Amino acid sequence: DQQVKQNSPSLSVQEGRISILNCDYTNSMFDYFLWYKKYPAEGPTFLISISSIKDKNEDGRFTVFLNKSAKHLSLHIVPSQPGDSAVYFCAASIYGGSQGNLIFGKGTKLSVKP
Amino acid sequence: ETGVTQTPRHLVMGMTNKKSLKCEQHLGHNAMYWYKQSAKKPLELMFVYNFKEQTENNSVPSRFSPECPNSSHLFLHLHTLQPEDSALYLCASSQDLTGTGYTFGSGTRLTVV
Numbered sequence: 001d002q003q004v005k006q007n008s009p010s011l012s013v014q015e016g017r018i019s020i021l022n023c024d025y026t027n028s029m030f031d032y033f034l035w036y037k038k039y040p041a042e043g044p045t046f047l048i049s050i051s052s053i054k055d056k057n058e059d060g061r062f063t064v065f066l067n068k069s070a071k072h073l074s075l076h077i078v079p080s081q082p083g084d085s086a087v088y089f090c091a092a093s094i095y096g097g098s099q100g101n102l103i104f105g106k107g108t109k110l111s112v113k114p
Numbered sequence: 115e116t117g118v119t120q121t122p123r124h125l126v127m128g129m130t131n132k133k134s135l136k137c138e139q140h141l142g143h144n145a146m147y148w149y150k151q152s153a154k155k156p157l158e159l160m161f162v163y164n165f166k167e168q169t170e171n172n173s174v175p176s177r178f179s180p181e182c183p184n185s186s187h188l189f190l191h192l193h194t195l196q197p198e199d200s201a202l203y204l205c206a207s208s209q210d211l212t213g214t215g216y217t218f219g220s221g222t223r224l225t226v227v
Contacts, residue, residue, distance in 0.1 A: 002156065009154075034215055043118070043204055043218030044157075089157065093213025101147065101170065102213055104157035 003027045004092050006105035013112050019077040021108050023090030026071065032095040034102065035064060035075050038087045047088070048075070051095065080112045117141065120205050120219035127195065128227055135190040135222045137205030145211050146188040148180060151202040151221070163188060164211055195226045 005024045013019045023033075031052035036044035050057040050064045050073070057064050063076045077084055087109045091102040118139045127133050139146065148160040162170035163182040177199075179191040188205055202223050206216035 004156065032213055036218075041123075041220065043120075043206075043220045045218070046215050049215060095213055101159045101162055102216065103159075104149075106154065106156045 001026070002105070003030075004090055004103050004105040006088075006090055006108050008108050009106070010109040010111070013080045013110065015082055015112055015114050016079045019075075019080045019084065019110055019112065021075040021077075021088050021090075021110065023073045023075075023105055024071060025073075025092050027092070027103075028071070029094050030092040030103075032093045033064070033066060033073050034091045034093075035062075036089040036091060036104075038089060038107070044089055077110075080110075082112050082114050085110055085112045118205055118207055118217050118219035120203075120222050122222060123220065124223045124225075126225045126227060127192065129195060129197070131195075132191070132193040134192065135203055135205075135224075137188040137190075137219055139186055139205075139207040139217070139219075141207055141217060143207035143209050143217070144185050145208045146182060146185070147206045147208075147216065148188065148190050149204040149206060149218075151204060153201075157204065160190075162211075169211070192224075195224075197226050200225045 034049040035047040037047045038044040048062050066073045087107040089107045090105040121136045145164045150158045159172045160174045161180045166182050181189040202221045204221045205219040208216045
């Protein structure tokens with residue numbers, strides 16, 4: 001059973017508009033969440049993260065929101081740019097856990113149209 | 115070189131072949147990982163090494179055999195694979211096991227014929 005779910009396999013947005021990518025998780029022990037971005041033929045690269053002690057973290061055009069009661073997080077990109085077109089993976093971990101492994105979602109492919 | 119480097123980038127092998135994937139990191143990280151990415155599936159953790167010691171084997175079939183001679187190098191030895199093992203194999207490293215994020219390599223695209 002998937003512990004981290006990205007239910008939208010794809011999203012298409014017009015340049016300049018907001019992109020909202022969603023992620024749900026089931027394990028209440030998760031307390032650290034990350035978003036990775038992946039271009040074709042490249043490995044995922046870290047984008048932004050949030051600890052469960054916060055409900056929002058912002059870095060330039062990227063903002064991650066965490067709703068612990070709903071076990072839901074979202075990534076907002078505003079304004080969206082064509083270069084943002086990529087697959088976005090949500091990941092979760094138990095910070096300080098002995099294994100340190102991240103649990104990933106299936107990814108959402110974002111297409112930003114000029 | 116910096117970051118995490120994986121070789122080869124592409125590999126086609128028959129089911130009776132033996133091949134190895136290589137991963138090297140120049141970040142001074144102590145933990146290294148193998149992940150498998152199949153189409154329409156989440157990234158699946160395969161193996162975790164911390165300070166050269168394997169700390170997790172995520173129920174991976176024995177036809178995949180990892181090796182970590184030092185904290186900077188990680189190998190994945192492959193033998194008698196099946197076509198369903200075709201996937202993108204990603205190596206990653208992190209400073210420690212706190213799960214605060216990895217640096218990934220570009221991956222090896224493996225096709226088993």
